[in-house]
Amino acid sequence: MKRKLHALAAAALLTASSYSLAATVNIGGLNVPVGPVFTVASLYENVITEVGQELSGVGEVTQINGMAISELCAGCELTYHFGGYTVTDFTATTIEFSGGWANFYLGFDADNDFNPFASGSSAEDLAAATNGTLWLTLSGHQIDAAGNTFAGTGTDIGTPSAVGFGAGLADVDHTGMMFGNTAGAGALANNAFDTNAIPADFAGNADFQLGSSFSNVLLPHPNECPGGPECLAGSVDIRGVIPEPETYALMLAGLGVVGFVARRRSRKL
Known part of the structure; x- marks a missing residue:
C-alpha cells in the first residue's frame, strides 16, 4: 500500500512540473494561479471504527501555491465539506475507502465565518463551512483494481488515537450528485479544473491528487469525542491543474460554441 501512496504523490508532482505559474484566473472573486x-487545507473528521462506516468532515483552504487565501481574494474564505468515503477494509495500520465526494464553498463578508476554535460546536462548523457559494464539486476516482478511491496507513487506526497519512484521487463532478452528494450542479470552478491532468492507472486520468494527515491532537471540540464528527484533525494537500490562459480561453470558447449549437437545434425542433 505504501508503494501505491508514493506512486500517487509522484504522479501528481511530475504532472505539476510540466506547467508554469504565469497568471491567475478569477473564479467567483478568487484569483487562482494557472x-x-x-x-493546503485544515481537516477535521470523524473516527472510523468498522467496515461500512462513512468518513466525513470539514475544513478550510488556507493556502494556494504558498499564498494565503487573503492574498488571492479580499475578505473571503474557501471552505469544504466532504463525505461518502465508505470504509471497505481496515487494520490497525491500514485503511481503504470507496466512493467519496467533496464540496468547496467560497464565502465573503458574513459568510467568511469558519473558525472551529471559536465556534460552539461541530454543527456550527458545518454550517459555516457550507454557507458560501458552491465553488467546486469533486468525486472519488478509482486508485486500485478493487475500486477504492482513497487509502491510508498509520497506527491505531480504528481507535480515537489513530495517527496516519492517506492518499487518493478525485474528479470534477459536474452533477454534484456522485456517491450520495446532494450539492447539485453549477459549481463555479468545475470547468476550470476539469483537465484530466493527473495520471491514473484506472478509469482514465484524474483531475486531482489528494493527500492527508490525521491525529487526535488540536481538536476544536474535544468534549464531543471520541464519537463526534470532528475527533481527528490534520491537514490536506490537493494538487490539480488549471490550463494556461490561452488554453483556458479556448476551452471556454468551445463551451460557448456547444451551447450556441444546442440552442439553435432546440429552436429548430
Whole structure:
C-alpha cells in the first residue's frame, strides 16, 4: 500500500512540473494561479471504527501555491465539506475507502465565518463551512483494481488515537450528485479544473491528487469525542491543474460554441 501512496504523490508532482505559474484566473472573486495548483487545507473528521462506516468532515483552504487565501481574494474564505468515503477494509495500520465526494464553498463578508476554535460546536462548523457559494464539486476516482478511491496507513487506526497519512484521487463532478452528494450542479470552478491532468492507472486520468494527515491532537471540540464528527484533525494537500490562459480561453470558447449549437437545434425542433 505504501508503494501505491508514493506512486500517487509522484504522479501528481511530475504532472505539476510540466506547467508554469504565469497568471491567475478569477473564479467567483478568487484569483487562482494557472498551471499546477497546490492547495493546503485544515481537516477535521470523524473516527472510523468498522467496515461500512462513512468518513466525513470539514475544513478550510488556507493556502494556494504558498499564498494565503487573503492574498488571492479580499475578505473571503474557501471552505469544504466532504463525505461518502465508505470504509471497505481496515487494520490497525491500514485503511481503504470507496466512493467519496467533496464540496468547496467560497464565502465573503458574513459568510467568511469558519473558525472551529471559536465556534460552539461541530454543527456550527458545518454550517459555516457550507454557507458560501458552491465553488467546486469533486468525486472519488478509482486508485486500485478493487475500486477504492482513497487509502491510508498509520497506527491505531480504528481507535480515537489513530495517527496516519492517506492518499487518493478525485474528479470534477459536474452533477454534484456522485456517491450520495446532494450539492447539485453549477459549481463555479468545475470547468476550470476539469483537465484530466493527473495520471491514473484506472478509469482514465484524474483531475486531482489528494493527500492527508490525521491525529487526535488540536481538536476544536474535544468534549464531543471520541464519537463526534470532528475527533481527528490534520491537514490536506490537493494538487490539480488549471490550463494556461490561452488554453483556458479556448476551452471556454468551445463551451460557448456547444451551447450556441444546442440552442439553435432546440429552436429548430
